[in-house]
Every structure is written in structure tokens, then in C-alpha cells.
Amino acid sequence: xxxxxxxxxxxxxxxxxxxxxRCDPISGHTALYWYRQSLGQGLEFLIYFQGNSAPDKSGxxxxxxxxxRTGGSVSTxxxxxxxxxxxxxxxxASSHGSGFRSNQPQHFGDGTRLSxx
Amino acid sequence: xxxxxxxxxxxxxxxxxxxxxxCSYTVSGLRGLFWYRQDPGKGPEFLFTLYSAGEExxxxxxxxxxxxxxxxxxxxxxxxEDSATYLCAxxxxxxxxxxxxxTKLSVKP
Numbered sequence: 090x091x092x093x094x095x096x097x098x099x100x101x102x103x104x105x106x107x108x109x110x111r112c113d114p115i116s117g118h119t120a121l122y123w124y125r126q127s128l129g130q131g132l133e134f135l136i137y138f139q140g141n142s143a144p145d146k147s148g149x150x151x152x153x154x155x156x157x158r159t160g161g162s163v164s165t166x167x168x169x170x171x172x173x174x175x176x177x178x179x180x181x182a183s184s185h186g187s188g189f190r191s192n193q194p195q196h197f198g199d200g201t202r203l204s205x206x
Numbered sequence: 207x208x209x210x211x212x213x214x215x216x217x218x219x220x221x222x223x224x225x226x227x228x229c230s231y232t233v234s235g236l237r238g239l240f241w242y243r244q245d246p247g248k249g250p251e252f253l254f255t256l257y258s259a260g261e262e263x264x265x266x267x268x269x270x271x272x273x274x275x276x277x278x279x280x281x282x283x284x285x286x287e288d289s290a291t292y293l294c295a296x297x298x299x300x301x302x303x304x305x306x307x308x309t310k311l312s313v314k315p
Contacts, residue, residue: 131306197252
């Protein structure tokens, strides 16, 4: 389809394991965003990419979290040494343009539901 | 600090009973306000962007309006399929969107 694609849709893993989440944005969108949504909570911004660069990584919750984007397209969010508090839905979005002056709507995928046992 | 507050947290309507959802915001220089709909197990689905006070956008039974301090999402004669969580958001300083916690709308037949 033409929308944002995320994989896997669900991931269950044991505490302490590493996980990698993937996002394939809408073709032609230069900006890509990662958010986290916990039960009963709002969407928490993690990081965004303009092209392959992430200007500001301060939204990442801890140094166990990292993200990269290659070829201006697919992005991966990696969580090392997972903890139970990492359990959440991880959402990816993409848009035309970005930056702190952007007013372009972001289009979301359906997320990866991560459960840490 | 930029902030978005939505009310009510939950709203139960009978089919055909019109109502409004509120989104109040505090930002330094509004660069747009976005409304999204989120169904259970799905990502937010983009509905509208409003750019300036006085602007209105419509889509089917939904109409979004914007003032200098808040936005309203008016739902006219809702149907059960309008049941969802409605989110509003404003652009933040990090290239992100700052979301409210949403209003969960339930429309009963």
C-alpha cells in the first residue's frame, strides 16, 4: 500500500534482550518520526529524521535507545537491554518537509506493540 | 512550555446527538493545529490541519474550527462508526507534534 509500514506489528521479548523495530515511510516523504504510546498516555515524541540526519536526539528516553535511517527511506529503532517499562506501542510517522517550522501533517503507521516479559 | 489539553476525556453520545470536543493549546507562535482520529489497535489517522484563527474545515459529519486559544471538533448527527479517540496536536520545537491525550468518543445506536 501507499501508507507508512511498520514491522513487526507485535513483538514479545524477555527483559534484557535487544529489539529492532522497522519503519518504511511513504515514498517521497523526507521526514520520519518515532513516537511511543503507552496505555492511557499520550504520544511521546522520541526522534525525527530529516533525510538520514537526526538533528535532536534528546527525546530518546535513555542511551539504550538508538535510531538510524539509511537511504532517506527505511528507519530502525533499536532498544538494547530491554526493560519492562519499555513496553508500549511504538509509532512511526512520515511527512513532506520537517524541521521546527514545519506545518506539514504527519502520517502514521499502525505501530509495533512491544511487550517485555 | 508548549502544551495541548483536550476535554472531555471521554464522551458518550446517542446516534444523532451532536456535540463538540475541545482542544486548548499554549504555544509560542502557532504553526498549525492538527486533528487526528485513532481507532483501537491502529495509528492516528490525519483529519484536518488548521492554520489561522477563524479557519474552518469540514469532512462528512466533522467540522473543525480554530480560535487563538483553542480548537473545536464539532460532530453533527454522529453515527456508531464515528466512535474513536480524537487527538489534536501542534508542532513542537523539535520537529515533532505535541499531542493532547485525546477524547474517547463512543456513539451508541
